[in-house]
Amino acid sequence: MAASTQFSAESYFATQPPPPSLEHDVAAVRDFIGRQKERGRKVVLVTSGGTTVPLELNVVRFLDNFSAGTRGATSAEYFLQAGYAVVFMHRQFSLQPFSRHYSHSTNPFLDFLEIEKTNSSGDSDLSHADISVTPSKRPDLFEVLKAYKSAHTLDLLHTLTFVTVNDYLWLLRALSQELSALGCKALYYLAAAVSDFFLPRQRMSEHKIQSGKGSLLIEMDQVPKILKPMVDEWSPDGFIVSFKLETDPELLIPKARAALERYGHQIVIGNDLHRRKFEVVFVSRTKHEDPISETWLRIDPHTTDSRGHPKEIEEDIIAQLVKMHDAWIAAKP
Template sequence: MAQHPPAPTRRLSTNERETIDRTVEPLPPALELDEHNYFDNNDPPDYLESMMSDVNDFIEKHPQDRIVLVTSGGTTVPLENQTVRFIDNFSAGTRGATSAEYFLELGYAVIFLHRQFSLLPYSRHYSHSTHCFLDFMEEKDGKVVVGSKYQSEMLSVLRKYKDAKEAGLLLLLPFTTINQYLHTLRSLSLALQPVGPRALFYLAAAVSDFFIPPSRIPEHKIQSMAGGKKLIMDLDPVPKFLNRLVDKWAPSAMIISFKLETDRSILIFKARQALDRYSHQLVIGNLLQTRKQEVVFVLPNQAENWIKLNDQQTIDDIEIESIFIPQIVNLHSEWIDNSAST
């Protein structure tokens, strides 16, 4: 058999090496100038004013309640102004939708800022599932009814949904693009300032790291032969606005972010790095491979706290959010008490 020489190894560029190396220093936190540059040059969504009217009404209806802003799902980066193609972030919104339900059960009013068409609280049990929704239905006497084996579970979910809706405890707000998400997050943060320490930010959305500024985005669909055999995109980094949220947009609120990694050896390091950079209250670390079975709480000046499902809980389909959301509520209670004493 003929021996072929090994293919030459291409030398990676500096940018490629930094993209692959997960220990490279992240971008610095955004400054006030970065905030002005971004929001002055990226127009807010047309619906934002109307949406914020609904938000202000929701906040006014809960003058004494704790309010949690749950962000959920992935953001898109359009490649054209009249968008046909886009870059997406991996997230079905499972963590956010599930967590919102447990916050509601524990007495919170929930603002659910979610990627359009991602999972929603309560309906998540019957959408994006392994079964078609029609599999839960059957015909009886010429009418459509819920199958007998699903009656108990579906009735329980329906009652919880109706209770939350009738009590006005759940506000659903959609986004699609990174720009829609950032404009809405900033507006929500400012609206929640009067809530003070009773406000909790639970930032579970998968936010894009790069975007195309309006000045460089083409108006129409990119043609398939543009640029010959390659399509080379020039993207800018999305400013790291978490520090602006902590320091300026919602300085009295308790703020929680998530850190998703695929490499366990750097998870704690990256979570600690985020805490040091942004000075918020908690990072919840999770691994892509085991995110439904374990998470780790990383708090300032404390040892890490791993929360894991045991074998029996896994067999029983216990949701890990049912275990760690009550712990977050306890931490939020401490935050409120400490804020009152200072």
């Protein structure tokens, strides 16, 4: 196997092919951004879900990152409530805004529907039957459906998908460059779980890796760090929020601070794997020369909202980010 290579963002895009649908996807986002710019809206790019690393060109085996896309899908809804237009870039088949409420096995959508048969229809004749929603489930479903319809009627939500880390990197670069037309009104909420290592296309097996040869040794290359060119080149006026997930709480703040120092963006949201639903820390600074600050957001795991549902920490995360983004916009000349 050929020796590994240290990829910069520039060398990565020069050697790894773009996904086939890139031009089509970017054109659709460009049109969406253009409409939002005419209306004077703030736009957020939310990335969500995990990326895969294929091990073959004809993919059978791949490495995957742990993520159902819960934080991204939930956050997108709160951004919409705050008046943002949302470009939701998510892993194929991961959770999406609104439908996420009925995607889990503990809340299956079909259990909320009932078949109402007319008196004349037999058990096997459903041609004249009606479908209704279980009365106890109607209030919640009505609120979700109303928000979903409103987002689409008002042209506030555009979705597109990725699967591999290569898809993700190409899309992120292209969409950042398109969103740069909005200047400081563009917000980037990078909640996707992105692979740290990948196998360059030039070193992939064309066909399925065979198991008959015994053990398998694969040397992978580090995925290039794309936050720096994003800050410096692709969208220099954008408000960029990245995430840092750790399993060791002692590493969380030091690594979040190091990321902020290294890339020069605005905020790192740190979360511990086991407390991420109830506690996050904002590690941030407005200007590169400003001191780094740390702000903790915590919720009681037993807190409920006005409808009796468990409170979602994303509500507080987005409320805080909206304030910080507005201050960022106001400070721009």
